[in-house]
Amino acid sequence: MVFSRKKTTNLTSGPLASPGEYYPGVSKTRSSRGLLKALATAAIIVAIFGLGFAAGRGDIAIRNQLASTANHGLPADLDYSSVEEVYDRLKEAYDGQMNADKLLEGVKRGLVAATNDPYTEYFNPTEAKDFADSLSGSFTGIGAELGKNGDDQIIIVAPLAGYPAEKAGLKPQDIIANINGQSTSGISLSSAVRQIRGEEGTTVKLTIVRNSDQPFDVSIVRQKINLPSVEYKIENGIGYLKLNQFNDATPSEARAAAKEFIAKDVRGTVVDLRGNPGGYLSGAVDVSSLWLPSGTVVVSERRGNKVVSTERANGSSPLKGLPTIVLIDKGSASASEIMAGALRDHKAAKIVGVKSFGKGSVQRIDGLGGGGELKITIARWFTPSGNSIDKSGITPDYVVEISKDATAGQDPQKDKALELLNKSSNT
Numbered sequence: 001m002v003f004s005r006k007k008t009t010n011l012t013s014g015p016l017a018s019p020g021e022y023y024p025g026v027s028k029t030r031s032s033r034g035l036l037k038a039l040a041t042a043a044i045i046v047a048i049f050g051l052g053f054a055a056g057r058g059d060i061a062i063r064n065q066l067a068s069t070a071n072h073g074l075p076a077d078l079d080y081s082s083v084e085e086v087y088d089r090l091k092e093a094y095d096g097q098m099n100a101d102k103l104l105e106g107v108k109r110g111l112v113a114a115t116n117d118p119y120t121e122y123f124n125p126t127e128a129k130d131f132a133d134s135l136s137g138s139f140t141g142i143g144a145e146l147g148k149n150g151d152d153q154i155i156i157v158a159p160l161a162g163y164p165a166e167k168a169g170l171k172p173q174d175i176i177a178n179i180n181g182q183s184t185s186g187i188s189l190s191s192a193v194r195q196i197r198g199e200e201g202t203t204v205k206l207t208i209v210r211n212s213d214q215p216f217d218v219s220i221v222r223q224k225i226n227l228p229s230v231e232y233k234i235e236n237g238i239g240y241l242k243l244n245q246f247n248d249a250t251p252s253e254a255r256a257a258a259k260e261f262i263a264k265d266v267r268g269t270v271v272d273l274r275g276n277p278g279g280y281l282s283g284a285v286d287v288s289s290l291w292l293p294s295g296t297v298v299v300s301e302r303r304g305n306k307v308v309s310t311e312r313a314n315g316s317s318p319l320k321g322l323p324t325i326v327l328i329d330k331g332s333a334s335a336s337e338i339m340a341g342a343l344r345d346h347k348a349a350k351i352v353g354v355k356s357f358g359k360g361s362v363q364r365i366d367g368l369g370g371g372g373e374l375k376i377t378i379a380r381w382f383t384p385s386g387n388s389i390d391k392s393g394i395t396p397d398y399v400v401e402i403s404k405d406a407t408a409g410q411d412p413q414k415d416k417a418l419e420l421l422n423k424s425s426n427t
Contacts, residue, residue: 070304083107108372109188117377118148118189119363125371127190130197141197142204142220143227144170145277145331146189147357153177154184154192157357158275158331160227160244164220170208172275172330172357177215178207198222229279232257238421239266243276246283246335254287258318268323268421270414271343274353278334281311288339289313291320291348297384298342301362308379323424324349325417328394333357340394341383351396352417360389 090098105124112122123131130139143163149155156174159165176184179195196204205219230253231242239261243250261269278284285298292298292313301309326340326349337356343349362379381389398420400413 112374113188115377117361118152119361119375120377121188121190121375123190123373123375127194128371128373130193131373139197139225140200141193141222141225142168143223143225145333146176146192146196147333147359148189149173149175152186154187154189157333157359158277158329160225161275163225163227164223168218168220170206170218171210173210175209176206177209178205180205181207200224228253229283230254230257232260234261234264234266237265237267238418239264239269240272241269242272243287243336243339245276246279246281246287248280248283250279250283251286254290255318258290261322262318266322268325268424269319270325270327270417270421271339271349272327272414273332273336273340274327274329274413275331276333276336277331277357278336278359281335281338284335284339284342285311285313286315288342289315289317291317291322291324291343292346293317293320296342296346299338299384300382300386301379302382303379320348323421325420326351327413327417328353328356328396329413330354330357332394333359334389337389337394338381338383341385341387341389344394344397345384345387350398350420351394352398352400352420353396353413354399354401355395356393358389358391358393360391 087103108122112120142165143160144165145157145160147155147157154176156165156170156172156176158172159170176192178184179192182195184192196206198204200223201221203219203221205217207215207217209215227244229243229245229247229250231244233240239257241254241257241261243254281299288298294312294314294317296313298311298313300307300311324343326343328336328340328351332340332353333356337358337360340349340351340356344351360381361377362381363375364378366374366376368374383389398416400416402410402412
């Protein structure tokens with residue numbers, strides 16, 4: 001998820017807990033409590049039908065701005081009389097125990113669910129904290145980013161390298177049909193995340209559907225996930241920079257890598273964004289600035305056809321002009337796609353791999369009374385050349401698949417990147 005940082009928490013997407021988001025350092029707005037009564041009544045309907053919320057990391061821009069023009073035709077206030085009627089009849093006749101707080105929370109979830117947008121979400125205080133933890137890179141789960149496909153199915157966006165989901169063989173675009181024997185049909189991202197997460201050492205059973213193959217079950221032991229945002233090394237004169245997500249530490253850690261690359265006089269760099277689900281927009285902008293001159297457009301934010309915000313590179317661009325290849329795959333989402341698109345559009349890098357996920361919407365996080373939060377989709381991201389990221393993703397300059405029969409240790413995508421860099425340095 002991309003979250004923008006003014007509370008841009010412009011979220012991009014995130015690990016199972018779905019990075020990328022209540023984000024530290026994201027400013028929040030307060031919304032009116034005027035709908036409480038109405039929400040309380042509507043909550044019943046939602047509670048009865050079991051509506052949930054999504055915990056996906058999505059792109060988040062936290063800004064106090066932008067009134068929606070698309071919804072100007074809506075009434076100033078909703079008519080909740082029919083909801084009141086349902087509430088009154090339930091209260092009078094329902095053979096079971098109801099809870100006013102749960103009913104009220106159900107209303108909030110129901111209003112959000114009615115947008116049919118998996119990235120517009122309501123978080124209660126506990127869920128808001130979980131969301132923040134996921135972006136920080138520390139949480140307990142299976143180590144995977146969740147999302148939804150066009151058929152509203154829960155899918156794996158990216159298993160995190162070295163963690164249980166990857167070790168169990170889960171792959172991007174795998175559909176999670178059941179969690180512990182319960183169907184995921186109709187549930188939200190956040191509901192799926194909550195069911196999959198749990199205490200360290202416990203087991204969760206997932207039923208997976210991959211392509212047109214027969215469904216199969218996978219039992220995965222949960223563990224503590226501690227994900228470094230940046231890993232780097234120098235191999236045969238080539239700098240290798242692996243970005244696992246874009247969090248608070250990413251820019252400074254990437255700058256440290258760049259400093260060492262320059263000190264060791266590398267011939268080129270490979271930037272590995274595979275399986276990176278996103279995070280803070282500011283992180284993607286800052287890391288892109290290692291290659292792009294200050295003032296260069298990194299990404300624009302549009303509502304409809306109107307550009308409402310433009311993010312630009314900053315700093316001294318120490319890697320400017322250095323031959324660079326960016327690796328992406330189906331698990332590269334949001335902030336990762338923003339960075340890849342910006343470097344390519346400005347001819348600072350070529351892209352190798354397979355088409356990215358296609359998460360290009362912007363979310364804003366608003367603080368609610370009692371510690372809850374509302375994440376709202378407010379705009380869409382576009383690359384500097386004006387190409388939409390949302391749903392379309394980034395198509396590589398060199399499409400290189402990793403075949404099913406590739407043996408351990410083989411990495412044809414990275415091999416292609418090194419081939420291109422070596423060819424460049426020899427010409």
